[in-house]
Amino acid sequence: MRILAIDTALERCAACIMADDSPEPLAQESMDLARGHAEALLPLVERVIARVEGGFESLDRVAVTVGPGSYTGLRVGLSAARAVGLACGIPVVGVTTLSALLAPLLAAEEDYLGQGYLLAAAIDARHGHVYFQALSQDGGIAVPPTLLPLAEAVRLLGPGPAALAGSAAPALAAAAAAQGNRAVVPEGHIAPQIAWVASLGLVADPAHALARPLYLRGPDAQPQDHARLARR
Numbered sequence: 001m002r003i004l005a006i007d008t009a010l011e012r013c014a015a016c017i018m019a020d021d022s023p024e025p026l027a028q029e030s031m032d033l034a035r036g037h038a039e040a041l042l043p044l045v046e047r048v049i050a051r052v053e054g055g056f057e058s059l060d061r062v063a064v065t066v067g068p069g070s071y072t073g074l075r076v077g078l079s080a081a082r083a084v085g086l087a088c089g090i091p092v093v094g095v096t097t098l099s100a101l102l103a104p105l106l107a108a109e110e111d112y113l114g115q116g117y118l119l120a121a122a123i124d125a126r127h128g129h130v131y132f133q134a135l136s137q138d139g140g141i142a143v144p145p146t147l148l149p150l151a152e153a154v155r156l157l158g159p160g161p162a163a164l165a166g167s168a169a170p171a172l173a174a175a176a177a178a179q180g181n182r183a184v185v186p187e188g189h190i191a192p193q194i195a196w197v198a199s200l201g202l203v204a205d206p207a208h209a210l211a212r213p214l215y216l217r218g219p220d221a222q223p224q225d226h227a228r229l230a231r232r
Contacts, residue, residue, distance in 0.1 A: 002026075002052075003061045004084060005198035006045065008037040008077035009069030009097045010123065010167065012191055015041070015048045017059075018198035025195050027051035032191075037076045045080065056088055063201025065192065066094035067214035068123060068131040068145065074213045081211060091206040096214055097123060098133040098145050100192035101165040103200060106139070108186065112163040113139055122153055122168035130168040131216055132156070147216040150175060157183060165189035 001020045007013070007030075016028030027048045033040060049055050064081035067074050085092035101121035105112060112119060113135075120134040125147055132153045134143040143156055150168070154175045160182035164173055169185045176183040201209075 001060045001202060002058050003063055003198050003201050004045070004049070004059050004081075005063040005095075005194055005201055006041070006077050006081050007065045007097075007100075007192060007194050007197050008041055008073040008080075009065040009067055010073065010191065011070075013037050013040045013044060014194040014197075015045045016194045016198050017048060017052050018195065018202065020202050025198065028194055030194055037070075037073045041076055041080055045084075056084070059084070059088055059090055061090055061201060061206075062088075062092045063095050063197055063204070064092065064211055065097050065100060065197055066212060067097060068125070068147070068216045069097050071215065074215070078211055078213060085211075092211040093201050093204040093206050093209040094211040094214075095197050095200045095204065095209070096133075096145060097121075097192050098131065098166075099200060100197050101189065102133065102135060103196045104189060104193060105163050105165055105186070106135070108163075110163075110186070113137060116161065118142065118157065118160070118162040120153075120157060120162055120164050120172075122164060122166045122172045124166075124168040124171075125217070130166075130172065134162075145214065145216065154179065154181070157181060167191065 011034045014030030016025040018025045062081045062085045064077050098121040105119045123131040133145045136142040162183040173183040
């Protein structure tokens with residue numbers, strides 16, 4: 001099976017193609033950017049597709065990050081993934097950004113679970129809040145994807161030890177340490193890796209891993225009623 005993975009959920013625009021018989025992507029490209037995903041994504045996907053034999057016709061599936069993340073970024077990625085799926089007649093599966101962050105922690109050589117670590121992913125949601133998910137020492141879901149204050153995430157981590165990933169991981173680790181708790185942020189685990197989005201997409205069940213946005217809260221930009229003109 002060959003899959004195209006797309007990620008525009010956070011401050012990165014990335015795509016890769018991976019096959020289920022290869023441990024490494026056949027082609028990939030990513031760029032860090034806070035804005036402009038809509039303009040950057042399609043040219044980036046076309047460059048990635050051009051590097052593999054067979055192009056779009058060789059694809060069997062599309063995977064896309066569904067959030068939580070940027071409201072606008074998610075819409076860009078989902079629209080592109082659905083368009084490719086429709087044009088190629090192939091299924092589109094959704095992968096949460098929190099899952100993409102947790103997966104490499106689960107597969108790490110350090111064997112965090114074997115050492116009794118709790119694993120958690122935390123994404124900066126601004127205004128002192130984080131998007132948060134945690135796995136217990138047995139690999140089960142201790143905290144499902146949720147939006148909560150940073151202080152509450154520290155409480156849920158407990159005394160540790162904990163291994164953290166995501167853009168809010170350094171702040172969360174510092175807050176935990178301030179309370180005498182043990183938390184580590186392994187190098188290279190701040191942003192989702194596109195290859196892990198593809199790997200999770202390869203094993204996802206299209207009937208359950210739906211390509212629908214996981215916002216956890218509404219967009220930051222809200223209409224300003226006081227600025228609207230009265231209707232006549």
